[in-house]
Amino acid sequence: MKLRAQLILWSSIAILSGCDAVPSSRQEGAVTEARLVAAGSDTDNWLTTGRTYNEQRHSPLTKINSENVGRLGLAWSADLDTARGQEATPLAIDGTIYISTAWSMVKAYDGKSGKLLWSYDPKVPRDSLVKACCDAVNRGVAAWGDRIFVGTLDGRLVALDRRTGKLDWEVVTVDQSQNYTITGAPRVIKGKVIIGNGGAEFGVRGYITAYDVDNGKPLWRFYTVPGDPAKGFEGAHLEAAAKTWKGTWWTLGGGGTVWDSMAYDPDLDLLYIGVGNGSPWNQAYRSPGGGDNLYLSSIVALHPENGKYAWHYQTTPGExxxxxxxxxxxxxxxxxxxxxxxVIMQAPKNGYFYVLDRTNGKLLSAKAYAPMNWSTEVDMTTGRPIENPNARYDKTGKPWVSVPGATGAHGWPPMSFSPETGFVYIPVQDTAFPYAPEKGWVAEKMGYNVGNDLASGSMPADPAVRKAAIAATTGALIAWDPVGQREVWRVKRSGPSNGGVLSTAGDLVFQGTAAGRFEAFKSKDGVRLWSTDVQTGVLAAPITYAIDGEQYVAVLVGWGGIWGVAPGVLSQSIPNVSRLLVYKLGGKATLPALVPVNKAPLDPPASKASSEQIAKGKYLFARFCGACHGDAAVGGTINPDLRRSGVLGDQNTWQQVVRDGLLKDNGMVSFKSVLNVEQVESIRQFVIRRANEDRAIEVGQR
Incomplete structure (x- = not known):
């Protein structure tokens, strides 16, 4: 740890990112290995993203409880300067709150008063957004010693002085010429800060890396899928994994990114990582001839000292x-x-709730926690799901609508576990997704590289079909008994993508919703005890902490993420109001009046293009544009709705934006490397057609 002067002249500290660094009102102690290991008994603080290394996201605080939670009110709030999805879990350390925001910015606040102490902007290039499947989000920071660590969207790991926000060191963790991003929170174990990355939808190879907390020196790297056999394998685990792959998978990346979940057992000294999907999705292209494709869609246990493989369990073989x-x-x-x-417990996308022996990876139980049609059950002898043969669109070559869909029965929003009730509280989604094998598919430098014709499943123009699709896409908060493998109670949600969960010893469960509510439930039976309007969709998980004997509950709010940008038809009326909200008993603060979402009129030029040109534009839009501008060109409230664009009727300006990168600094990069002039015009004509279709519906409903 760096030596510090005993006296600091705060007036001489430079302005950081437009904010004066000021001293915290409380004594800040170093975050040590001992503190993190003992975090379960530290009632006042929230030291790591899951509160404890076991990631239970449960607090023993009881000052706010099921008897008095109805008196909860806003203590203070802080508006954020990034109007995109907010997904971070705050840290609360010795009276200071640390958050990351969209675009990987970091801020520190006095946890009692809400005073901004410092702000740091890593200045992520806005054109990094094109590499992100799901908005410019960030899920949190990590702390060790006197530093705060954050991963940036463009692939850096940054270390900041915890007291001032001053940059200490940074290191690039990825090949920035490839489609890598970082959105997950780092973890720190025994002086090693560990970070993964994302990008499997765009064609990369997954891994996680450990760095020295003092200087950013790389210590070890664990690859999750094998590379080119001709170049040798980085470990025996990859040599074994290569036997489960076919073809020349390494030329397409393979996937398996570790973009979010980790957990650590100090007693066993094992680090557990969650591994992502294949690249491309369609196994017929990725690994022709099949195979399990290890270690995709797996829980993998590692030795954190050296990154060596310990064991694995694969939830979806050959995903x-x-x-x-x-x-x-x-x-x-x-x-x-x-x-x-x-045990280690997980409710991954595929719809099964898994309980494993965390000492060796032995499967103890697997039951469906959500509706599904791709599989009937998990064979407890083999540990493998019994698949519906029709679900294997990669083998049948026929379209398939799968339940759950690609966003999963449970996405990234964290669940929690209460030792008092023995229940796991899960934010569940009931979703479907159409998979249509794309004939003649080839990988591209930009856009989705999934091997599926995404355009074939686009939302139709028919308003009745749209309405039915929206109604069928719902969510829930459920309490799950992991020993009995059964649902105990359920709270229905009107849509998917609701926030992460916090449970407390005060017999409470907290969750925010996509519909703009923040709520508390009785943990034993799910009775709603408190609800408040937060003016925007909630994605992040709440925390609770205490200062001077008073308990607070904090949550980041701000609509966005994958559901806020890709399926725009589901989020056209949800505004983004990015804030940190902090509540306490008897809080009297109020939020400013909500500014309504103002949409530009649907006033497109006449659609005169041929059906062939429209079809070509539809395919190209789905592959290169839909991730940000919405399925079937129906935009949400985060990115511009192109149907309402002022340049839709201006062919030259459209070309300048899409091909020449006129709006690069806003995140709209040039697509010149993958799209020619005629293709860009086809996209414009498709959007014009869609705008005319929806205008006709809008006029007919008046």
Missing amino acids: TWDYTATQHMILADLKWGGKPRK
Whole structure:
């Protein structure tokens, strides 16, 4: 740890990112290994993203409880300067709140007053957005010693002085010429800061890396899928994995990115990582001839000292549906068969709730926690799902609508586990997705590289079909008994993509919703006890902390993420109001009046293009544009709705934006490397057609 002067002249500290660094109102102690290992008994603080290394996201605080939560009110709020999805879990350390925001910015606040202490902007190039499947989000920071660590969207790991926000060191963790991003929170174990990355939808090879906390020196790297056999393997685990792959998978990247979930058991000294989907999704292209394709869609245990493989369990062998196993993992000690058992629990995208022995990866139980049609059950002898043969569109060559869909029965929003009730609280989604094999598919430098014709499943113009699709896409908060493998209670949600979960010893469960509410439920039976309007969709998970004996509950709010940008038809009325909200008993603060979402009129030029040109534009839009501008060109409230664009009727300006990168600094990069002039014009004509279709519907409904 760096030596510090005992006296600091705060007036001489430079302005950081437009904000004066000011001293915290409380003494800040170093975040040590001992503190993190003992975090479960530290009632006042929230030291790591899951509160503890076991990632239970459960607090023993009881000052706010099921008897008095109705008195909860806003203590303070802080508006953020990034109007995109907010997904971070705050840290609360010795009276200071640390958050990351969209575009990987970091801010520190006095946890009692809400005073901004410092702000840091890593100045992520806005053209990095084209590499991000799901908005410019960030899920949190990590702390160790006197530093705060954050991963940036453009692939850097940054270390900041915790007291001032001053840059200490930074290191590039990815090949920035490839389609890598970082959106997940780092973890720090024994002086090693560990970070993964994302990008499997765009064609990369997954790995995680450990760096020295003091200087950013790389210490080890663990690849999750094998590379080119001719170049040798980085470990025996990859040599074994290569036997489960076919063809020349390494030329397409392979996938398997570790973009979010990790957990750590100090007693076993094992780090658990969740591994993502294949690249491309369609296994017929990725690994022609099949195979399990290890270690895709797997929970993998590593030795954090050197990154060596310990064991793995694969949730979806030979995955072809984007069924990641990157979802939140929880460690707990449960009574299993009458005996104590060290377990790891996960509810990944594929719809099964898994309980494994975390000492060796042995499957103990797997039951469906959500509707599904791709599989009937998990064979407890082999540990493999029994698949519906029709779901294998990669083998049948026929379209398939799968439940759950690519966004999963449970996405990234964290669940929680209460030792008091023994329940896991899961933000569940009921979704479907059409998979249509794309004939003649080839990888591109930009856009989705998934091997599926995304245009074939686009939302139709028919308003009745749209309405039915929206109604069928719902969500829920459920309490799940992991020992009995059964649902105990359920709270229905009107849509998907609701926030992460916090449980407390005060018999409470907190969750925010996509519909703009922040709510508390009785943890034992799911009775709603408190609800408040937060003016925007909530994606992030709440935390709770205490200062001077008073308990607070904090949550980041701000609509965005994959559901805020890709399926725009589901989020056209949800505004983005990015804020940090902090509540306490008797809080009297109020939010400013909500500014309504103002949409430009649908006033497109006449559609005169041929059906062939429209079809070509539809395909290109789905592959290169839909991730940001919405399925079937129906935009949400985060990125511009191109149907309402002022340049839709201006062919020259459209070309300048799409091909020449006129708006690069806003995140709209040049697509010249993958799209020619005629293709860009086809996209424009498709958007014109869609705008005319929706205008006709709008006029007919008046």
